[in-house]
Amino acid sequence: MDFARVELGATDREFQERVRAFLAANVSDELLRAERATGDGVILDLHRAMGARGWLEAEATTVDEGGFTAIQKRIWDLERRRLGLPLERWGATMMILQAVRQYATPELLDEVLARVYRGEALFSMGYTEPEGGSDIATCKTRAARDGDGWVINGQKMFTSGANICQYVFLLTNTDPAGKRHRNLTMFLVPLDTPGIEVQRLQTVDDDSTTITYYADVRIPDRYRLGEVNDGWAVLSGPLAAEHGAVDSADAGLTDITTMSNFGMAMAISADLAVGLATADGPDGRRSLNDDAVSYRLGRAHSRIEAALSTPSLFGRVAIAQAMRDIAPELMDVLGGAAALASSTPGALADGEQGPEYLYRWAPLVGIYGGTIDVFRNMIAQHILGLGRPTYVAPTK
Template sequence: MDFSRVELSADDQAFLDEIRTFLATHVTDDVRRRDRETGDNFDHEVHVAMGAAGYLEREYRPEAEGGFTRLQRRLWALEKRRVHVPWVTWGTTAIVAQSVERYGSPELREEVMPGVFSGHVRLCLGYTEPEGGSDIATCKTRAVPDGDGWIINGSKMFTTGAHNCRYVFLITNTDADAERKHKSLTMFLVPLDTPGIEIQGIRTVDGDRTNIVYYSDVRISDKYRLGEVNDGWAVLRGPLDVEHGVTGANPDGLQDVSIMSHQGNFMGTTVDTVSVLAGRPGPDGRRLIDDGSAAYRLGRAAARIEAALATPHMYGRVALAQTMRDVSPDLMDLLGSASVLPTYTDGAIDDGASEYLYRWAPLCGIYGGTLEVFRNMIAQHMLGLGRPNYSPPKAKAS
């Protein structure tokens, strides 16, 4: 492994200076405070400013089409992470926009894509249903043909960002009698200002806002259909693979190796903060780090985080989420009672970082599917083991 410092060319250094100035101007303490208060993980002014500066399109496009170079892309990602840019809604927008470009009609592409790059059009994911859990193919939200359009009825849970988005990438059931559930699905890009749509906010334990969205006799034109009728699984697979983290990283080292690296880096930064605090003398002159058990636990946490950050593909997603669940209570235990105070609270020993990490950890094992689901996917598709059997055990013969 090469730990040497990357020497930037004059052009790349100028780019780094440019984006640092831009981010310092737009991602202020007020933006970060507002994001914590709302739980939106999105800021309209910051997002539109990125669009106006051309950064959204350059991040979205490959280098051959005018996008960032590989090194610029890495610098941009790291700087956004360093200043805590509210980012989730752009993440879902970029994922869905790929499907719009690939499967949408020319009319739909013209309606959607310019606004995506200006920052005024955002897209969210309408997958999970209240009773569906992680198996999104058990979709019960119905789309029924109606002349040259469709009528949609149903509901979706955890549609994060819906209240800040223009469209939802919606999975529907268009053939209730299909023998195979994957052959009954059709994807739509539904305008969220359509009559019959109701968005209700839900706050999760880590303070983030997500939504439940109800669809009651929602009428849309067929132009909003993506792909063929009952072939929605083909449209969905690409975005789903990206969300699950099953796409491979480029071996040049200028890319996160796992989709959960954002969470992993926050976890690493929190451990660094706790380590600094552990090295400061207390009122009695003693340092926490001088206690062998405390030093061991901090070292173990740092080692596990480094190993998880270096774990690629879906394995990395599981490693990072499980590490966060294991490390976060250890950090709070080391810091003591002051670690239960949240960010922006007087007396919070590490400005609430450990407390937030502890509340964030359970959610990181649920995003896009639970840890149990991903472990089953690894066992079945990567290790060649059989499908999990959830049927009750057979009664023993008396």
């Protein structure tokens, strides 16, 4: 692993200054608190301001297309993270955008690309269904031909952001009697289409997600992505990106796995715990002087560093599992006050850095895009070549 320091040239320093000036002028504590109250994963006014300045198009395009260089993209990433900006909806849109650009018709691209770049359109993921869980290929949401268009009926779970996004990247079944994975078709469906109902759900970590219902939703064929019954090929790119099953960029400046930003939030909580442990207690003693406390905090930091240094699917599992293990450890080390939410008098931390928030967040990180066990099976089967897992008892 290369830990070399990147020295910024004059152009990149000027870019960093422009980014910091833009964020300083457009981001406030009030905006961040308002977003955290909704859990929507985006600050819409800020997002549109980024689009108006050309930041979104530059992030979403290559250098050859006029986009950011590798160093500029890393600066852009880090400066937003430094302020704790919510990027979930834009991150999902970026994953889906690669498939839209590859498979959409010119007519559909004309409709959506400029809107995405201006910050006026976001995409949500419409994969999971109530009966399917992580096995999204069991899709029962039906899309049936109707003249020159389609009629869609069904239901999706965890279509996060559908309450504020403009399109849903929707997985449908177009041949119920067809072969598994060869009976699926992808659509980019406008969420203001009649027949779509969005039900918002608050999650235990103060985030939000949605259930979406589709009742005789009629759309023109131009919203289809790729060929009929070839939806798995369309979905494979965004799915691999969400799973973290992609290689890091050659420049070596990007995250080495998906969810690294979540791992950094965990590191911030662990640093906060160390800071609190070094403070003098009511009896004048520091809890860090206790060998058990220093050992457990040291072990937590070692786990975090190892997780953040682990690539691909392995890193995704390492980060999610480390968070589940470390969050209760930090709370136990810090004592009863660590169980208080940040808005509660006597809480140890404000915002999302406290151990109590990390504890509530950890189980959800372990199911984003599929459970930890699903990813362990993917590693075993597709990387280690150990064969398909067996989920039923053998017959006698």
